[in-house]
Amino acid sequence: xxxxxxxxxxxxxxxxxxxxxxxxxxxxxxxxxxxxxxxxxxxxxxxxxxxxxxxxxxxxxxxxxxxxxxxxxxxxxxxxxxxxxxxxxxxxxxxxxxxxxxxxxxxxxxxxxxxxxxxxxxxxxxxxxxxxxxxxxxxxxxxxxxxxxxxxxxxxxxxxxxxxxxxxxxxxxxxxxxxxxxxxxxxxxxxxxxxxxxxxxxxxxxxxxxxxxxxxxxxxxxxxxxxxxxxxxxxxxxxxxxxxxxxxxxxxxxxxxxxxxxxxxxxxxxxxxxxxxxxxxxxxxxxxxxxxxxxxxxxxxxxxxxxxxxxxxxxxxxxxxxxxxxxxxxxxxxxxxxxxxxxxxxxxxxxxxxxxxxxxxxxxxxxxxxxxxxxxxx
Amino acid sequence: xxxxxxxxxxxxxxxxxxxxxxxxxxxxxxxxxxxxxxxxxxxxxxxxxxxxxxxxxxxxxxxxxxxxxxxxxxxxxxxxxxxxxxxxxxxxxxxxxxxxxxxxxxxxxxxxxxxxxxxxxxxxxxxxxxxxxxxxxxxxxxxxxxxxxxxxxxxxxxxxxxxxxxxxxxxxxxxxxxxxxxxxxxxxxxxxxxxxxxxxxxxxxxxxxxxxxxxxxxxxxxxxxxxxxxxxxxxxxxxxxxxxxxxxxxxxxxxxxxxxxxxxxxxxxxxxxxxxxxxxxxxxxxxxxxxxxxxxxxxxxxxxxxxxxxxxxxxxxxxxxxxxxxxxxxxxxxxxxxxxxxxxxxxxxxxxxxxxxxxxxxxxxxxxxxxxxxxxxxxxxxxxxxxxxxxxxxxxxxxxxxxxxxxxxxxxxxxxxxxxxxxxxxxxxxxxxxxxxxxxxxxxxxxxxxxxxxxxxxxxxxxxxxxxxxxxxxxxxxxxxxxxxxxxxxxxxxxxxxxxxxxxxxxxxxxxxxxxxxxxxxxxxxxxxxx
Ligand SMILES: Nc1ncnc2c1ncn2[C@@H]1O[C@H](COP(=O)(O)OP(=O)(O)OP(=O)(O)O)[C@@H](O)[C@H]1O
Ligand SMILES: [Mg+2]
Numbered sequence: 001x002x003x004x005x006x007x008x009x010x011x012x013x014x015x016x017x018x019x020x021x022x023x024x025x026x027x028x029x030x031x032x033x034x035x036x037x038x039x040x041x042x043x044x045x046x047x048x049x050x051x052x053x054x055x056x057x058x059x060x061x062x063x064x065x066x067x068x069x070x071x072x073x074x075x076x077x078x079x080x081x082x083x084x085x086x087x088x089x090x091x092x093x094x095x096x097x098x099x100x101x102x103x104x105x106x107x108x109x110x111x112x113x114x115x116x117x118x119x120x121x122x123x124x125x126x127x128x129x130x131x132x133x134x135x136x137x138x139x140x141x142x143x144x145x146x147x148x149x150x151x152x153x154x155x156x157x158x159x160x161x162x163x164x165x166x167x168x169x170x171x172x173x174x175x176x177x178x179x180x181x182x183x184x185x186x187x188x189x190x191x192x193x194x195x196x197x198x199x200x201x202x203x204x205x206x207x208x209x210x211x212x213x214x215x216x217x218x219x220x221x222x223x224x225x226x227x228x229x230x231x232x233x234x235x236x237x238x239x240x241x242x243x244x245x246x247x248x249x250x251x252x253x254x255x256x257x258x259x260x261x262x263x264x265x266x267x268x269x270x271x272x273x274x275x276x277x278x279x280x281x282x283x284x285x286x287x288x289x290x291x292x293x294x295x296x297x298x299x300x301x302x303x304x305x306x307x308x309x310x311x312x313x314x315x316x317x318x319x320x321x322x323x324x325x326x327x328x329x330x331x332x333x334x335x336x337x338x339x340x341x342x343x344x345x346x347x348x349x350x351x352x353x354x355x356x357x358x359x360x361x362x363x364x365x366x367x368x369x370x371x372x373x374x375x376x377x378x
Numbered sequence: 379x380x381x382x383x384x385x386x387x388x389x390x391x392x393x394x395x396x397x398x399x400x401x402x403x404x405x406x407x408x409x410x411x412x413x414x415x416x417x418x419x420x421x422x423x424x425x426x427x428x429x430x431x432x433x434x435x436x437x438x439x440x441x442x443x444x445x446x447x448x449x450x451x452x453x454x455x456x457x458x459x460x461x462x463x464x465x466x467x468x469x470x471x472x473x474x475x476x477x478x479x480x481x482x483x484x485x486x487x488x489x490x491x492x493x494x495x496x497x498x499x500x501x502x503x504x505x506x507x508x509x510x511x512x513x514x515x516x517x518x519x520x521x522x523x524x525x526x527x528x529x530x531x532x533x534x535x536x537x538x539x540x541x542x543x544x545x546x547x548x549x550x551x552x553x554x555x556x557x558x559x560x561x562x563x564x565x566x567x568x569x570x571x572x573x574x575x576x577x578x579x580x581x582x583x584x585x586x587x588x589x590x591x592x593x594x595x596x597x598x599x600x601x602x603x604x605x606x607x608x609x610x611x612x613x614x615x616x617x618x619x620x621x622x623x624x625x626x627x628x629x630x631x632x633x634x635x636x637x638x639x640x641x642x643x644x645x646x647x648x649x650x651x652x653x654x655x656x657x658x659x660x661x662x663x664x665x666x667x668x669x670x671x672x673x674x675x676x677x678x679x680x681x682x683x684x685x686x687x688x689x690x691x692x693x694x695x696x697x698x699x700x701x702x703x704x705x706x707x708x709x710x711x712x713x714x715x716x717x718x719x720x721x722x723x724x725x726x727x728x729x730x731x732x733x734x735x736x737x738x739x740x741x742x743x744x745x746x747x748x749x750x751x752x753x754x755x756x757x758x759x760x761x762x763x764x765x766x767x768x769x770x771x772x773x774x775x776x777x778x779x780x781x782x783x784x785x786x787x788x789x790x791x792x793x794x795x796x797x798x799x800x801x802x803x804x805x806x807x808x809x810x811x812x813x814x815x816x817x818x819x820x821x822x823x824x825x826x827x828x829x830x831x832x833x834x835x836x837x838x839x840x841x842x843x844x845x846x847x848x849x850x851x852x853x854x855x856x857x858x859x860x861x862x863x864x865x866x867x868x869x870x871x872x873x874x875x876x877x878x879x880x881x882x883x884x885x886x887x888x889x890x891x892x893x894x895x896x897x898x899x900x901x902x903x904x905x906x907x908x909x
Contacts (some may be wrong), residue, residue: 059768090770097768105761107904108754109889109897115751116758117769122751139750149894163893168903186769 011072012037012190012222013058018067020053022247027053028246030140031067035190035239037074040216040223042233042254043242046266051226052100055192056245058224059097060086071095073189074220091120096188098179100195100226106168110159110178113167114150117185122146153181156211173204177211184215190222191215205229209236234258293335384879397453404448408441462624481532489529492522497564501561542828546605550587550734554579554727572723574778579840580726584798587733588791590834593818594740594827595787600816600826601751602744603780604760606663608812609650609670613643613785615807617792622690623683631824632696643789644782646673651781654706655774677804689803695725696732696797704728729798740787741827747783749890756780757825758889761905780867821875823882825905832883833875840867 013035021027035041069081079093125142154160157177242250244266417437496519562571620639704725747753822830841864885901
């Protein structure tokens with residue numbers, strides 16, 4: 001939770017003025033933030049806020065409409081990620097990622113999954129297959145080393161007993177850990193995790209926290225984390241960036257973000273009573289009334305379809321014809337802003353001490369789980 | 379209520395009642411299906427008029443056979459299969475398996491005796507039984523031989539299972555020798571042995587091995603990388619024409635042209651690969667299919683070079699590394715070198731070992747590649763392309779190498795085909811060939827070399843065996859040509875195998891690396907790929 005030394009040099013990832021538009025839909029609008037080296041940076045926000053889209057821009061699955069994503073490696077070299085081809089981002093810029101809906105090689109064993117992750121290294125060692133085909137010793141050594149590395153990460157992920165089972169046979173939680181282990185086998189400097197705790201039970205969630213802390217402390221890999229589970233976020237992250245409708249509404253230490261009224265309004269991660277107190281602190285019951293009505297669903301995008309549904313051209317269709325633009329009014333954080341400034345300019349506004357309890361939270365605190373995530377914003 | 383009522387009725391009905399009912403249904407369906415297919419036939423009479431021939435008798439036979447089949451299956455087959463799963467109360471054991479009941483020592487001895495008697499009488503069969511019955515007797519002999527061999531294999535099944543590859547390679551290596559020896563003993567002279575072996579070595583051995591090689595080559599593209607290629611025969615054609623043209627025009631030797639043909643096919647593989655890289659699944663399949671057709675049409679229409687549909691003949695034979703040849707007129711003809719009788723069988727046997735060697739090369743390279751990063755990347759690509767890219771794998775080059783490697787083996791097989799045939803024409807490279815090769819890969823179990831080899835043996839060998847079933851002429855009349863039913867057999871075999879083993883003969887996959895022990899991965903986890 002160190003907010004100190006925000007010098008430019010220790011930023012591993014710097015996102016500047018990033019925008020991503022799908023037809024008329026602005027999935028990310030002018031987003032700037034940075035992730036510092038050796039820290040865990042969390043990216044949070046309600047469903048459809050554009051978190052996965054940010055990841056897809058960073059890892060090259062999408063080409064951003066505007067903006068610059070700079071990654072600085074430990075050796076001083078830096079890369080403009082939006083210019084690198086998709087597969088070179090893990091290979092050269094050393095950014096690894098996991099997926100919101102797990103993508104393992106399910107018909108291959110756990111060990112093979114981790115060996116595939118070391119493809120580029122092994123490819124070089126095998127002289128681009130030619131030398132390896134004739135059994136050169138250099139390749140055999142590299143191959144033994146890669147198995148050792150795989151074993152190391154299997155042990156970290158507590159999966160070594162199942163090393164020779166197919167990945168598709170693992171229970172859900174173990175698949176999540178395997179995906180992280182696989183990403184770590186590429187030797188990344190920045191690890192991007194898309195909802196790693198989704199669908200985990202509390203025990204597995206604890207184990208995951210331990211694994212992430214271990215990665216952070218022992219490998220020096222910086223982590224960028226999307227997570228709905230606030231317990232995980234608050235516990236392990238050093239820095240939190242909050243998105244809503246593709247815009248950054250807050251940025252800071254977990255504590256600062258937690259008490260930011262705009263965050264609470266947009267994304268209720270704290271208890272209902274806390275909301276009440278915070279909102280009364282901010283001082284306008286109109287805000288609470290506004291919150292009760294909820295955002296106009298016609299303005300927001302219908303469902304959160306992540307890119308995993310297919311290539312861009314497949315999913316862009318839903319915004320065809322009508323130009324869907326996210327109006328500022330749909331944003332609850334925007335409403336808070338507007339209301340509090342209005343309240344400030346109208347000091348005569350009556351203050352009622354008996355604030356109406358916020359019985360109906362427009363966005364329920366997220367319960368972990370995959371199935372209930374879609375269309376959670378009604 | 380309706381849902382619960384029907385099973386109850388099934389339980390109440392005795393198997394006999396049920397069998398009768400289902401036989402009637404089956405008969406009605408068969409009648410409906412075949413009344414126009416079999417019952418009526420359009421034909422031309424002498425004055426070229428279209429007439430309708432009625433074949434109600436044949437229709438009746440088909441319908442009755444269908445009904446009888448269904449009746450027997452429901453009345454006896456199903457209860458029998460159900461009983462197989464019920465443990466005996468007294469002994470606590472499952473009933474003997476079908477196989478152990480089918481393969482018994484007395485039966486085996488009976489089969490051996492039948493074979494011995496029929497072989498002994500071989501010459502006089504026609505005289506003793508008349509031509510009709512003699513045909514059946516020969517068929518009986520073939521069945522008895524198959525049964526005896528199957529019994530031996532069943533007896534040693536655990537051993538065979540454990541050493542399948544080694545045994546298979548040994549059997550393939552010894553096959554021509556055994557054929558020649560058996561036929562020499564049978565015919566009484568070595569020359570007769572060589573002469574008789576022609577058919578067995580050429581039609582069965584070489585033919586099957588060509589398809590094994592093609593299917594193994596396609597397996598790299600479809601089975602490992604998961605890219606559905608319906609135009610594989612194009613690379614076969616490129617290899618064949620590369621050898622045919624360069625061999626006839628420049629007189630280059632097979633041993634130089636073999637790698638050249640492979641390289642050329644690989645080059646075309648990359649050429650095809652580039653435009654189709656972005657396509658997936660069905661789209662990829664259609665474009666590759668079109669590519670295969672384009673190559674064939676170019677071969678037909680580019681007459682100055684390819685001689686059009688007339689094809690290229692007089693393709694030089696393969697030499698034994700230049701040391702010996704197989705042309706009778708040459709001074710270093712093999713029979714002259716060894717001072718033995720002239721026979722065309724030497725060339726066939728040589729070709730057999732050549733294609734066997736090429737097959738083993740394909741298998742060796744495939745096995746080696748699978749354990750290397752590029753092979754793992756192919757399989758990973760089949761499992762999940764997006765995950766591959768997130769791990770820094772260049773999917774473009776990975777797909778291209780898969781296309782090129784597969785095409786290269788197709789090119790090798792093509793140049794061998796040209797050398798064996800001595801003649802190539804576009805006729806040999808039609809879409810059906812691609813379909814057959816793909817069918818072999820799918821039937822064998824995508825990715826499994828052993829399964830694919832077995833599938834090739836069953837499919838290609840099976841259709842060749844149909845040529846041997848002359849006795850069927852006794853049954854269906856002299857006009858009956860069993861070869862024409864090859865494709866029917868092919869289709870039926872595919873349907874049966876796919877029902878019985880939806881993932882092919884070998885559905886599981888061998889891991890390419892292991893920590894403690896290598897356990898086969900069940901086919902339910904592997905994916906077929908999306909292109
Ligand atoms: N390929 C695409 N084509 C069109 N729209 C897209 C595409 N990918 C994402 N979107 C839209 O962008 C918005 C942000 O989606 P994104 O998946 O990034 O949200 P998220 O914050 O990850 O949500 P969740 O918490 O549900 O995972 C959504 O409205 C979504 O519909
Ligand atoms: Mg998401």
